[in-house]
Every structure is written in structure tokens, then in C-alpha cells.
Amino acid sequence: MTVTLADVAARAQVSPATVSRVLNGNYPVAASTRERVLKAVDELDYVLNGPASALAAATSDLVGILVNDIADPFFGIMASAIQSEIGGPGGRAGGERLAVVCNTGGSPERELTYLTLLQRQRAAAVVLTGGAIEDAQHKAAMDAKLRKLADAGTRVVLCGRPQAPETGAIALTFDNRGGGQELTEHLIRLGHRRLGYIAGPEERTTTRDRLEGHRDALAAHGIEEDPRWTVHGRYDRRSGYEATLELLRRDPSLTAVVAANDSVALGACAALRESGRRIPDDVSVAGFDDLPFSIDAVPALTTVRLPLTEAGARAGRIAMGREEPPPGGIASVRGELMVRGSTAGPRG
Amino acid sequence: MTVTLADVAARAQVSPATVSRVLNGNYPVAASTRERVLKAVDELDYVLNGPASALAAATSDLVGILVNDIADPFFGIMASAIQSEIGGPGGRAGGERLAVVCNTGGSPERELTYLTLLQRQRAAAVVLTGGAIEDAQHKAAMDAKLRKLADAGTRVVLCGRPQAPETGAIALTFDNRGGGQELTEHLIRLGHRRLGYIAGPEERTTTRDRLEGHRDALAAHGIEEDPRWTVHGRYDRRSGYEATLELLRRDPSLTAVVAANDSVALGACAALRESGRRIPDDVSVAGFDDLPFSIDAVPALTTVRLPLTEAGARAGRIAMGREEPPPGGIASVRGELMVRGSTAGPRG
DNA sequence: GTCTACATAGAAAGCGCTTGCTGTCGCGTC
């Protein structure tokens, strides 16, 4: 029914071993033989059996990419960059590797389960993107899993996630704290003193780091923070919209709203506009990430640009062993403040 | 070194066969035995060898999802919906399947290569999203490949792609033509007579269908189309920006611009604003897809809403055999016109 | 008390491929 290596061998009048060698190209095979084999492969329309070959060779060409939400361009952009480097068809690298993009939805259990699934497939490498969950128990479980993967020969790279020491993973972390600080600093310098902050979900490193950066800036300028000025939500537009209404209810005199990311900022803009406030005349708004749509907001969003494509590409190369890991196994990637139209001095 | 089934069997004092049966749960095993095995699995921290199991069982739990551009939410949303239904961890379906998201970048070769890779992995199912390339030769190659996949037992589902008869694939197509017509119809009814159209890349079914819908509407209203009014570009913001400048150069008197999709429309808005035109007072703008950010454009974008999540979910279920395929193996999914602030009658 | 039937466990034969080792040539070397 399905054609196997042996069929090809028979047709080409060689042994299966030879066919395998031709296909893998890591053993001297006479040109004439090779051609005969290739011809047979073509005629029979032979397709290698991946599982069988993975079993025999004890290696696989699957690479796992874990993302929180594939529908979010933040992750989509990174996934795309990673994939372009791991050597799938058309990728820069040779070989033909399959990227397995796993959508965890931010759920700890799924994260773990996907890792097990990848371990089961004997993945060649795994790249984990985005912030981590801060629950101690989950973190321990994750670290143990990562350690095991690394021990089994799977290269593990973290992209935009804090280092997990002792796990053997390489980490490319984003300087969320520094970026957050710079952003709020910018607002303070413009003259803002009452700043609302829409944070992401609690218990996530990204959320905490950005929030801490924000508070660093406030503290550095001797601004005492009102607890009412911080609201937690999800990393999406809807959440930004609702959180802003809440913020406005709590303190209608806010002159600036800093959002956990650009999507949240967009929601904030919508809420502010609906409440009759002009941006940035009445209230300034700032985002984070600088996703492609941010520049199209009206006014264009002031935000912190994270080099997602570059970081993803680098993570991909490291995962493939095509780039030296950073010294100490960790590198911090900085963001860049992009000042645009959505921020201005208060009472314009 | 690595723990195998046999190790678990030895530890649990049973045969490998029994361990396998416990793990697969499709054969009667006494409760006490099962527990003993499970305990051994746990103690040894055993992880099944995916390739070995796929080889022996001649099945795999991989599901391929082909997308043009994973960084584009259009595809991200569909991929996410598909994945939530194919039964990965946390998905609605049982079992633990791994979704392999393949980024073709719109390249015919990559599309084909990925399909081969998936075939090699003996994927359980494959879902192809987005429009197809219209090149006859490529289409023939694709159809042959799909046919082969289907014959090998891989379920093939097309989501947002025209049917490929004779390939055994189930198709959920978007009614791009109808949506395009409705959209332009709306503009015409508002009084527009000089409409620019920014089409997607040529040779793609999505591009052609939407454009044809546009022309259907023009024809239905006896509006003769000026060839200068159509520009082709990519499906991204940048392209929309440039195409709009070109359109304006060709005919500064246009009163409406219809874009191939929302991203393109956003670029168009930016270009129009920069040229000093107000939206919709001077020029109306319309998009397609209704991606999440469209409602946040200022003014909010008039567009055609495509039920990406619903369609993706349905495609996922069909791919998993959990939903009856539509009669004839094909169903057309309609879009819904969303009239918002970016369109109004010409000359305010 | 023997017989049939069912529930459960094991033996063993692969699944299709890779690869270490073992030939077998043909040619250059002394």
C-alpha cells in the first residue's frame, strides 16, 4: 500500500541501507547509484516515514514554540521570526524542520502539558516566549521539566521570559522594567503627576516588571502613588477599555494613562474618547510593545518598542545552535521609547 | 539512560504489553494492575516515545495548520480557533494532539514542502487557511498532494480557501465576492461614484474574489470603472499607504477608497490624512475582515466581518471528525457588513 | 464436578528506518 524504503531499494536494485544514505546524504554513495535511487524515489513518489526515521535515528526535526496567544501579534511576530530561523522550508537554515506552535492561553497546566508532548516527540529544540507565571509551585514544575528536556538533548531557549537558572536554558529577556520606567519618566517630564496604570494579569513576570518600572519612575520623582491609580486586567483591548472606565470612576482628574501593552492602550483610548476626553489634550495615553497597529492609532501611540522580530530570530538561531548563546546564558534585550502623538503635557 | 516502556514494565512486574495498554486505555486491564503500572510510570518519570508509538501504531497525533503569515491576526485568530478544537491540552476535545502551525509566507514552494513534511509525519489532519494561489501548475501540484494526503488517511480541511474538487478535501470558503459586493454597494448607495480599490497580491483567490465583488457592485449600478482606480499590493499596512498615494496621484478626485483588508485600510487612512484629507468627510475608507483593531481606528472602520473564530473552530472540528462535513464537502461562509464611521456620503 | 465463557496478562512479531560492522572490488605501491 504505502511505499517504503525497501520498495525504493528494490526498484533501484540496491540495499535499503544505500537508499537511506542517499536520502540522508551523510555517507559516500557513488554518483550513478545515487541517481538510480533518486529516480526510483521519484517514480514511486516515496515519502520518508518521519516517525520511523526519528525512532531509528533517535532524533527529530520538530521544534516547539510555546506562545500565550497566537492570535496576538505580539506572539505571532515572535513565532514568525523564530520559525524563519529554525530552518523550515524557505528558512535561512538548511534542513527541513517543522515548527510546532503551541498555544498555552497563559494556562500553567497547558504549558506543562505541551512541554510533555514536545518531550514525547523528542523535539530538537523548544522556545518559550512571553512572560512566565510567578506561582512558585508552577515555576518549580516548569524548571524541572525544562531541566529534563535539556538533559535529553533538547535545546531550550526562553524569549522574553526571565531566566530559569539551573535549567540549562538560554534566556533572552526583555527589559520590561527599564522600558516601563523610561515611559513613565517621559510622562512625568511632560508634567504629569496623576498617572493611572493599567497592569496586565497579576502573577506574571511581564506585568510585574513593567509595573515596577512605572513605580521606579514615580519614586525617582518623589511622586506618591495612589493605590486607586492601578488596575489589573488582561492583555487585551477590552480589558483596557473597562479598566480605563474604572480608573476614571476612581479618579476623574487623571491626566495620563499608562497601559500594560498597546492593545490595552487602544481600549483605553476608546474609553477616554467615549467619556468625552481628548487625547492627548485632556489625557495622555501610552502603550508598550509597539505593535504594527500602534502607529495607526489616532493620535499615534507613544509606546516602548520591543525588537520582537530581532529577538525571535536570535532565539531561533540559538535554538538551532547557529549562534553562540550570550555569556552566562542570559541576555537582556532593551526596548526603545517611541514618543508619538498620544502623549503631551497635561491641560494641553 | 532514557526510561522505556520495558523499564516501567519491569518495575511494575508486568509485561510491556500491559503497560502499553494501560497507557492507551483501550483494553481491559485490572484496576490493581493499572494502578501498579501508573505508579511505576510516575516513579520513573516515564515519557512515552512519540515516534516509536507513531511507528508501531501507524498513526500520529500531529495536526498541521498552514497559514500565510502567522504574524497577521487574520491567520492567528483562525489558527487559535482551529487549535482550540483539535484537542491539544485544554482543548475541548479529548486526546492530546499537537498543532503544527506552518508559516508559508504565501510561497507556493513552501506550501508544498510543508505538506510533504506533514505527510512525512503522517499527520492526522491538515487544515489549510487563507486564499490559494491561482497558478495552474501550482494548483495541480497542490491538488495531487492533497489527494495523496487524503488517500493516506489524513483528513484535509480548507478554511477560507476555494474548494479543490477531486482531492477529497472539505472546504469552508469565505464569501469574499459577496462581501466585496455588499461593501461597495454600501458606498455606492451613499452616493460615491469614483471609488479607488486597493487589491491584494495578484494571483490569489482572495484578491480576485473581493475585487470581482467590487466590480459586480459597480456594474450593477452602471458605474464604469476607470482602470486607474485599481492598484495591487500586499495585504499589509505599508502597502495600503503606498497604494493610496498612488491612487491619489492618479485621480485626486476619488471620494472613496476600498481596501483589500483592514490592515491595508489603515495604511490608506494614514496616507489620506497625511495628504490633508479628512475621513470620511473628504474620502470614505472601507476595509475587509473586521480584525479586532478595526474598531479602534479613528474613525472606526467600515468593513466586512468574517467569522474567523467560528469558521476556524468548525474547520478544526471537521478535521477531527467531530462534526459532520457540509453536504457536498463544501460550505460558503458569509461575511457581514459592518457600517462604521469611516464611510459617509461624499462631500460631507 | 465438568464445561464454556469471559476477563486479563504475556509472547512475539513486526512498524520502517539508521548505522556499525563487514565485505568486495579496483587501483596504486614497493
Place this chain on the structure above:
DNA sequence: GACGCGACAGCAAGCGCTTTCTATGTAGAC
């Protein structure tokens, strides 16, 4: 002219699992 060696090709032993078929024990059935 015998020998050594390099270049190829083949043999065969797995890789770790699934599954058919068979064996065993036990419980009803008569």
C-alpha cells in the same frame, strides 16, 4: 606480482512501541 588501502555497498541488529494471538485463571452454567 603481492599487498594495502580507499571507496562503496550490504547485512543485520536494533530503535521503543503496538497488537494479534495465545495462555491462564476464574466464574458461572448445567
